[in-house]
Amino acid sequence: MTWRSKYWDIIDQLYWWPRYLGLTSINQRHWRIEGERLSIPLSMVNRSGPLYTRGMRSSELIQDLHGKEEILNHVFDLTFAIAPDVMIEACFAEPLGFRDAGPFESIGREVQNRYRWGAETNVTQQDGFFVSERSAIGVELKLGSSSWPGQVAKYAALLAWEELQSGRKSQLGLVFIAPESARATHWRKCGLEGDKIDASFLDQTWTRPLPGQIQQLFADERERVADVLDRLQLAFVSWEAFRDRLTRYREPLDRTQPGDQALGKLIDGFVAQLNAHRSTGIG
Numbered sequence: 001m002t003w004r005s006k007y008w009d010i011i012d013q014l015y016w017w018p019r020y021l022g023l024t025s026i027n028q029r030h031w032r033i034e035g036e037r038l039s040i041p042l043s044m045v046n047r048s049g050p051l052y053t054r055g056m057r058s059s060e061l062i063q064d065l066h067g068k069e070e071i072l073n074h075v076f077d078l079t080f081a082i083a084p085d086v087m088i089e090a091c092f093a094e095p096l097g098f099r100d101a102g103p104f105e106s107i108g109r110e111v112q113n114r115y116r117w118g119a120e121t122n123v124t125q126q127d128g129f130f131v132s133e134r135s136a137i138g139v140e141l142k143l144g145s146s147s148w149p150g151q152v153a154k155y156a157a158l159l160a161w162e163e164l165q166s167g168r169k170s171q172l173g174l175v176f177i178a179p180e181s182a183r184a185t186h187w188r189k190c191g192l193e194g195d196k197i198d199a200s201f202l203d204q205t206w207t208r209p210l211p212g213q214i215q216q217l218f219a220d221e222r223e224r225v226a227d228v229l230d231r232l233q234l235a236f237v238s239w240e241a242f243r244d245r246l247t248r249y250r251e252p253l254d255r256t257q258p259g260d261q262a263l264g265k266l267i268d269g270f271v272a273q274l275n276a277h278r279s280t281g282i283g
Helices: 004-016 058-065 069-082 085-096 149-166 180-189 199-203 212-220 222-231 239-250 258-276
Strands: 032-034 037-039 128-131 135-141 171-178 232-238
Touching: 004 058, 004 069, 004 258, 069 085, 069 128, 069 135, 069 258, 085 128, 085 135, 085 171, 085 232, 085 239, 128 149, 135 149, 149 171, 149 199, 149 212, 149 222, 171 180, 171 239, 180 232, 180 239, 199 222, 212 222, 222 232, 232 239, 239 258
Parallel strands: 135 171, 171 232
Antiparallel strands: 032 037, 128 135
């Protein structure tokens, strides 16, 4: 058993105790049943939101979630928030041709405060974003969903915001991790001809509108964003190649040493989830 089983224990607990998610049960004494219809007091529901009921048993839910991109993102976030800097370099900097031993900061939802968007404003949500003194690297995780130019645009915006926050970086990168089957059409779907990008990317017509604050950034800081795009390096890595990179990384670890033992367990758990997750393209 690897640590990922503890993650699934937490999911199972949340299933049985939905109040931990801020949900409130409505006791049957408040129900009124008339034929095939049931009514409850209006004061007991959120009139601006939906009503929920259980659609799956716990075991069915766990199985269903093993194919969801967001769940794999959770395990990814936990792993690489803990991972040492040299592992971040090996997994994300090296595919871009970068050398940077860190220290790296893994940045998640704190971008809202970091870039002063406001706590209630969700401009965009990156899958992975790693920042050091020299480098800023975005990581986009894909399973079944298609890529599109707006995903490149959101990371270009994040990189521009980061340079506004912490200064110019010598290395800017964006790594897509996706099933091998997506490789042939990936860059075309991103609005690119291969893994090269420059400032001309800003001149396209967006088939889907970008978030308002990204549009505003592109208008107010066009030269800065263009400079980011001219320096941006791109890479595509398949899930299978990513897993194999991790397994090679753990091979020389000395499991008799506490540090290597902990790192080995960290990698074991993430690799186990990759092998169990659907739609990665891993056999």
